[in-house]
Amino acid sequence: MFRPSRKFWISLVFIFGSCGVLAYALFPFIKTELYRETLERGFSAAMGRAVSLEGPLSLTFSLHPRLILEDVSVSNPPWTSHPHFFRADRLEIGLSLGPLLQRRLEAEKIAFEGAELFLEEGAEGLDNWTFRKDSQPGIVSLALPSVFMTISERGEIIIERSRVRYRSYPDGETTDVSIHRGVANAPDDQHRKFSIEGTYRDSPVNIELIGGRIMDLFTLTEAWPVDGVLLTTGASASVKGSVGGADSDQMFELQVRVEGDRLSALNAFLKVGLPDSAPFMIAANVVKTPDAINLHDVGGTLGASDLAGQLSIEHGGRGQKITGRLTSHSLQIHDLTSLSDVKGSQKEPSLEQPESNASASMSLDVDLDVTIEKLLLGETELGSLSLTAGIREGQVLLDPIQMKSFGGTLQANLDVDLKNSAPRTRLKAQVRSFNFGQALEAFGVTKDIAGQSNMDVLAFGDGTTLQELLRRLNVDIRTDLTIFARSDSHPENRLPVASPQLSLRISKGGPIEIRGKGTFQDKTYGVRLMTASLIEMIESKKPWPVSLTAQRGEAVLAATGTLNPDRSEMSGTLGVLLKGKNLSELHADLPAVGPYQFKARVTKEGPRYRVNDFQSRFGTSDLAGTLEVATENNTPQFTGILHAEHVNFRELSTPGDSPIPTEAFNAVNGNLKMIIHQANIGELKLADLIVDAKLHAGLLTVKDLQGTLYNEKSSYGSFQGRLDLxxxxxxxxxxxxxxxxxxxxxxxxxxxxxxxxxxxxxxxxANFSSDGATVDTLLAQSTVTLTGHNIQVRLHGGTNRREPLDLRSNLLVESVTGGPLRVYAEGQLENTPFRLRFSGGQMSDLLDNKGFWPVNVRADVPRAMAEVSGYVDLPHPGENFSLQVHV
Known part of the structure; x- marks a missing residue:
């Protein structure tokens, strides 16, 4: 017969003993339904809120027992809009076996599934997440005071498929955060680590946070540390500081930093309509007390812009008051003015307060000082700006606005009335000593204009959005006496223009219209410019239409075309027409020829100008072709090809005593080729004239000058040469x-x-050279030599002689520095040698064709000589002369 061993009995006793101990420890929880009310009272007493356990309760037995509660809820204070502060479909608590044997509940793991947390702000600084403090050391059932429930120092909390809802005050706007999965554990005894993956306003959110112990968050008797990072698409935020504390009035003090690769990354997250612009960063030390929120050490960047300062938001019985001072070292307008189409949850920038919040907007007071040391538009520096902004009883007032720009000053005020359904905006400004020459140069229009003006500005309009305001905007800008001129070092070249009044008008958001009248060189002029509306300039990516008309005397200028809005160099294409009766009415140094007309299509791309389809007519002359000017270097470079059917150089000649424009020759470089089918130079007629010229650093080289001399019937011959100036x-x-x-x-x-x-x-x-400051001087002091070798001709000696004569000769014609004209010829006539000498007066007198010009001619042959001397009246050579003949 088998007898149980001693070990068997010992094991059996141990098993039954353990079961007894376990049954003793778990006895209060085996019939959990009997203790539902007791557990509810215990949780409620510990949290200071009514706790309800509506669903089934169960406890699983293992080495890691689990207490499972379903349909758990925590009530809200009576003033809130939702009955529950917290509820969960399922709450699973993993218990430690050792404390459980001692009839203590110690949670090693708490898992929430289908949980909802409702956070809400109320009046007078109330919120529903500040609990009534309880001195009881743990969660305890009042019916069974020997049963405690605590969370293990190394316990873990898991959240799945849950949601946090926040309702702000006073607007009552609700914000939801979905938590796909969240984990909280303890890296040490004093801190807890939180990892959350979820969705906020359709944007993915990842949070990594190290804070204090979870239960301390409900009492906040000590400062609860915060150190975390939030990541979403295209942006991130970091927070470090503390929340609460027994010895401080501060509700929290946090160092906050938000940054991203584009501002629009915050649109879905913040429910705003920010532009898709440059990388950004904003940081501040945020301190919240029961009465205020203070932002210290505010700093931020947006693209090339920066911002720093202090802000304070105070909560009072009559509303909020915002005060502060902000300073920007550099502010780029392009970083702020992108008005791209808003999609999805983005909103159009609005000036309107919602009707439901009208009373709230009336209780907002703002006093804000803003200083911008350098205001930029692209690469153009506009100046410095300072303003004081205030909001009082539904009215936004910017007064004063002070700006220094382009040598002038601006004093202005801006008033926005928000009490109407469509806010009304009004701007009034005075500009003094504005140097528009500097402005034109800064915007790449021209460097050759100087002058300044004073102006008064009035603008007003209404609209609920910025776009709507621009579409309804009215603007009236008027100037007093304005004088501008060329920025030339020589006063005689400045050509001042006086305008008693210039005006800029915009009516109901329509096109910009600029008008002006004045005097230029004692003649009146009028000008009118029409271009795109402000909304088209800011919002549209299409080219702006431009229409310009100007008239001075009989001269009329018209230009129509487009300007490209997406380039700082103001690129574009214009069709230009200039016409009138006489060229000299444009400038006294121009030839008195007319009527005239110039047409061209001018295109500007960056620093390059192209003149295509150029056609002109002046008097009996014409000219057409293409030109291109590059201005990217310090000295502009031009290239071009011009051609003409007929040019009358006498019509185009300017007074010979006009100075040679040396500054113009040194101001540009270029290459130009001209092809003229027919040309007149005084009594000379030319055909197929080709001029190929190069200008560099003040040196003009006509490397190819060729053509044909002709009369009405036939050609006199051709010529080819070069010229250097x-x-x-x-x-x-x-x-x-x-x-x-x-x-x-x-x-x-x-x-x-x-x-x-x-x-x-x-x-x-022929060779020629000369020095002189004017054309007349060059001609009067020229040195000219004309040579011919082995000249041979045959001619009949007269009507009575039939046999032709054979003439062979060398020829030299010269005049040194404008001195007497001399001719030397030596050769043979038939078999008789001869020598011919001719001496005349000054070359300059011959060119001027005036006065009595001395003449001396001598011919030598073997054993004979003939000489003729006297003078010729140049204006009437065939009518008035005196000659003496000596043989």
């Missing part, structure tokens, strides 16, 4: 050379009977 010297100098080919001398000396002139062509070579 040096304007870098104190006195300009010119030099060059010319070759005359295939001279048809039979047409020059039509009274002579030449024999087969085509078989005996003549070629001549």
């Amino acid at each position: 040096d304007t870098t010297k104190p006195i300009p100098s010119v030099s060059g050379q010319m070759t005359l080919k295939d001279i048809r001398y039979e047409y020059v000396f039509s009274d002579v009977d030449f024999v087969n002139p085509k078989d005996h062509v003549i070629n001549l070579h």
Whole structure:
């Protein structure tokens, strides 16, 4: 017969003993339904709120027992809008076995599923998350005071499929946060680590936070530490500080920093309509007391803009009061004015207060000082700005607004009345000593204008949004006497323009219209400019339409086209027309020729200008072609090709005593080619004239100058040469050379009977040089030499002689520094050698064609000589002369 061993009995006793001990420990919880009311009273007493356990309660037995509660809720204070502060579909509590054997409940793990937390603010600083403090050390059942429930120092909390709802005061707006999964554990005895993955306003949210113990958060008798990071799409926020504390009136003190790669990343998260702009950052030390929120050490950046200062938001019985001072070292307007289309949850920037919050808006007082040291528009510095902003009883007032810009000052005030359904905005400003020359240069329009003006500005409109305001805006800007001129170092070149009044008008958000009248060189002028509306300039990506008309005397200028809004260089294309009766009415130095008309299509792309489809007509001359000017370097560079059917240079000639424009020659570089089918230079007629010129650093080189001399019937010959003009010297100098080919001398000396002139062509070579500050001086002081070698012609000696004569000769014509004109010829006539000398008066007198010009001619042949001397009246050479003949 089998006898149980001693070990068997010992094991059996141990098992039954353990079961007995476990049954003793768990006896109060086996029939949990009997203790529902007791547990509810215990939880309620500990939290200071009514706790309800509506669902089934159960306890699982294992080495890690679990207490499961379903349909758990914690009530809210009576003043709140929701009955529950907290509720959960399922609450699972993992218990420690050791304390459980001692009839103590110690939670190792708490898991919430389907939980909802309702947070709400109330009047006078109330909130529903501040609990009545209880000195009881733990959660205790009043019926069974020996049963305690505490959370293990290393306990863990898990939250799944839950939600937090927050209702703000006074607007009553509700905000929801969905928690897909959240975990809280204890890295040490004093801190808890929280990790949350969820969704906030359709944006994914990840939170990593280290704080104090969870139960301390309900009492806040000591400062509860906070150190965490929030991540969402395109943005992040970090928070560090503390909440609560027994010895301080501060509700919390937090160092907050928010940053992201674009401002619009906050739109869905904050339910706003921020533009899709540059990277941003904002940081502040936020201190909240029962009566105020103070923001210390505020600092932020948005693209190239920065901001720093202090803010205070006080809560009083009559509403909120905001005071502070903000300073920006650099503020980029492009960082703030993007008005891209708002999609989804984004809102259009609004000036209107919701009707339901009208009373709230009336109780908001604001006093804010703003200083901007450098205001930028793209790369253009506009100046400095300071303003004081205030809000009183539904009225926004910016007064004063002070600005220093382009050498001038601005004093203004802005008033926005929010009491109407469509807020009404009114701006009044005075601008003094505004230097528009600096402004035009800064915006890349021109560097050649100088002047300043005073102006008065009045603008008003109404609208619930910024776009609506711009569509209804009325603007009236008027100036007093304005004088502007070219920014030239020489007073005679400044050409001042006086305008008694200029005006800019915008009517009901329509196109911008600028009008002006004044005087220029003792003649009145009028100008009118029409362009896009403000809303089109700010909101549209399309080119702006531009229409300009101006008239001065008989001269009319018209320009129509578009300007590109997305480039700071103000690129665009304009069709330009200039016409009038006489060119000299534009400027006294221009030739008196007319009528005239110039047409072209001018395109500006960055620093380059292109003139296409250029066509002109002035007097009997015409000119057409293309030009391009590049201004990216210090010295502009131009290139162009011009062609003409006919040019009358006599019509286009300017007074010879006009100074050579040396500054203009040194101000630009370029290459220009001209092709002229027919041209007139005084009595000379040219055909197929080609001029290929290069200008660099004040040196003008005509490297190819060619054409044909002709009369009405036939050609006199062709020419080809080059010319160099040096304007870098104190006195300009010119030099060059010319070759005359295939001279048809039979047409020059039509009274002579030449024999087969085509078989005996003549070629001549000329050199010339001169110095002078004017064209007249260059001609009067020129040195000219004309040479011909082996000249051979055959001609009939007269009507009685039939045999032709054979003439062979060398030729030299010269004038040194404008001195007497001399001609030397040596050769043979038939077999008789000869030498011919001619001496005349000054070359300048011959060019001027005035006065009595001395003449001396001597011819030498073997054993004979003939000489003629006297003078010729140049204006009437065939009528008035005196000659003496000596043989």
